[in-house]
Amino acid sequence: MSTKPLLLLFVIGTYFCNIPVALSKSSQFNASGGYEEVFMPVMSSNSIIIDDDDLPPNEPNLSKTKFFKYPPVSSLGERVERLIYGIKVDVKPELDHYGYEIRRYMTHVGNIHIYDDNEFLNKQIVNVKKARVIVDFWKEHLEKEINEIESIIDNDSLVELRVRTVFKQNRFAVQTFLNILSSWIDSNERLLQAVKKEPSIFEVKYPELEIVIPTSRVNFFNLYSKRQAKLKDLRKYNPFAMMVY
Numbered sequence: 001m002s003t004k005p006l007l008l009l010f011v012i013g014t015y016f017c018n019i020p021v022a023l024s025k026s027s028q029f030n031a032s033g034g035y036e037e038v039f040m041p042v043m044s045s046n047s048i049i050i051d052d053d054d055l056p057p058n059e060p061n062l063s064k065t066k067f068f069k070y071p072p073v074s075s076l077g078e079r080v081e082r083l084i085y086g087i088k089v090d091v092k093p094e095l096d097h098y099g100y101e102i103r104r105y106m107t108h109v110g111n112i113h114i115y116d117d118n119e120f121l122n123k124q125i126v127n128v129k130k131a132r133v134i135v136d137f138w139k140e141h142l143e144k145e146i147n148e149i150e151s152i153i154d155n156d157s158l159v160e161l162r163v164r165t166v167f168k169q170n171r172f173a174v175q176t177f178l179n180i181l182s183s184w185i186d187s188n189e190r191l192l193q194a195v196k197k198e199p200s201i202f203e204v205k206y207p208e209l210e211i212v213i214p215t216s217r218v219n220f221f222n223l224y225s226k227r228q229a230k231l232k233d234l235r236k237y238n239p240f241a242m243m244v245y
């Protein structure tokens with residue numbers, strides 16, 4: 001499936017206008033203090049336990065939003081700081097041009113209905129693909145910013161040492177985050193594709209998934225474990241700490 005139509009839809013559907021920058025620092029949430037820990041699955045003789053609760057997790061409520069442009073940066077230092085907005089620094093949804101939409105599309109990808117509703121499953125596969133397109137768009141934007149900032153720093157000896165140091169730190173943070181984000185999305189897509197390939201093997205008795213075929217059970221356990229591990233890595237980033245799949 002080509003990603004170009006999806007990218008076009010994302011661009012067309014994103015409306016920009018100017019408002020002042022307003023970081024939502026009060027909304028920052030400590031994942032270890034406020035959100036439940038990521039549960040790692042446990043395999044039994046004929047099932048996989050996917051939760052330590054009898055009820056599925058509460059999914060974040062992320063509705064569509066109108067996006068706004070940031071005002072022009074006032075300094076190179078501010079431009080460097082903006083590299084990690086939406087990654088390590090929380091921003092309001094209307095300013096979080098990429099991360100918010102990624103989270104919105106990934107909100108329901110692990111919902112229990114993927115195991116018993118083929119239409120719902122197919123929709124989540126499409127949503128994962130849309131999220132991947134936005135990740136690519138975000139990566140392209142950040143790489144362009146990093147290259148331009150690096151060129152300025154390399155050609156201007158008057159750039160402060162503090163700005164140079166923060167740039168190196170933020171560049172590394174961006175690269176690390178993008179790898180983790182892509183791996184998380186990949187792990188969800190592999191899980192969904194595995195369900196689509198063998199939809200009849202699952203019997204849901206939440207929090208257990210009964211899978212009587214041993215090889216299928218082991219394979220799915222491995223996929224689920226990897227997905228949870230990638231989720232755990234991603235939730236270290238405050239803007240993504242709310243994600244449950």
